[in-house]
Amino acid sequence: MQVYLPIAEISVDVIGLLLLGGGVGFLSGLFGVGGGFLMTPLLIFMGVPPAVAVGSQANQLVGASVVGTIAYWRKDGVDFRMGGVLLASGLIGSSIGVVLFGLLQRLGQIDLVISILYVVVLGTVGGLMALESARALRRSRMAAPPRRRLHQHLWIHGLPLKMRFPKSRLYISALVPGGIGLLGGVIIAIMGVGGGFFMVPAMVYIIGMPTAVVAGTSLFQILFTTAAVTLMQAGLNQTVDVLLALVLLIGGVLGTQIGIRFGGRLRGEQSRMLLSLMILAVALKVGIDLVLTPSDVYTLVINK
Secondary structure, rough: EEEOOOOOEEEEEEHHHHHHHHHHHHHHHHHHOOOOOHHHHHHOOOOOHHHHHHHHHHHHHHHHHHHHHHHHHHOOOOHHHHHHHHHHHHHHHHHHHHHHHHHHHHHOOOHHHHHHHHHHHHHHHHHHHHHHHHHHHOOOOOOOOOOOOOOOOOHHOOOOEEEEEEHOOOEEOOOOHHHHHHHHHHHHHHHHHOHHHHHHHHHHHHHHHHHHHHHHHHHHHHHHHHHHHHHHHHHHHOOOOOHHHHHHHHHHHHHHHHHHHHHHHOHHHHHHHHHHHHHHHHHHHHHHHHHHOOOOOOOOEEEE
């Protein structure tokens, strides 16, 4: 069944959109990520303009994150103190990102910047995650794997403004999660993602949070940050297609509940390896599309 999207100015199959939202919602619940890193490219592949895909699908992440956060909270898997620090800085970063998005849109470079960022950011994060996960899986198969510390102490852990995070069993500078949240907010606004693909590995490898609370805390931060980004994108840049967002939201909420049930069956290193392979696949696809010659070399635009 075809529906017309007024802001995107295209007709799409509503059943396909529901399945797309459900599939990404499933991944959101499974890995504790927003799923926007997958949703935005898939919408672009379907013909949705990149700027509209970025602005509209953020609303789908809100619904999926609500369901996911509540489910992990019931399982005592959310560090609200850490999430609050990440959220405060994330809101600042997302505000900066929306302003940059609008500037690039007016310059006519937003589509190119979105594609390049997907290749660079996803390729880097996915590659690093894949290497670490492979090492972790190899260690898990050893007869007597060596004992490892929860996290390594880097120079960033010597920064001031120390805070205790009892849930995560950490005593670190608030500047560390604050900086990660700030950068994550910018990424969310410009790339149209929940930021989980960036936040989850940063929370594990840089902050040193236990895997048991990473997914729930990530979704808690994604929930409010993406809600703010949706409102700002709609008000400042007019890139939110309400009908598109609503269909994706319905599918995403249903898919997230299923994903959460399967998420507990995977070990931490297994889920990180699967997530990294998925991230790399998306980066590869976007990169190929950047260098391939488009089927329609010339486009006629009629100004009304």
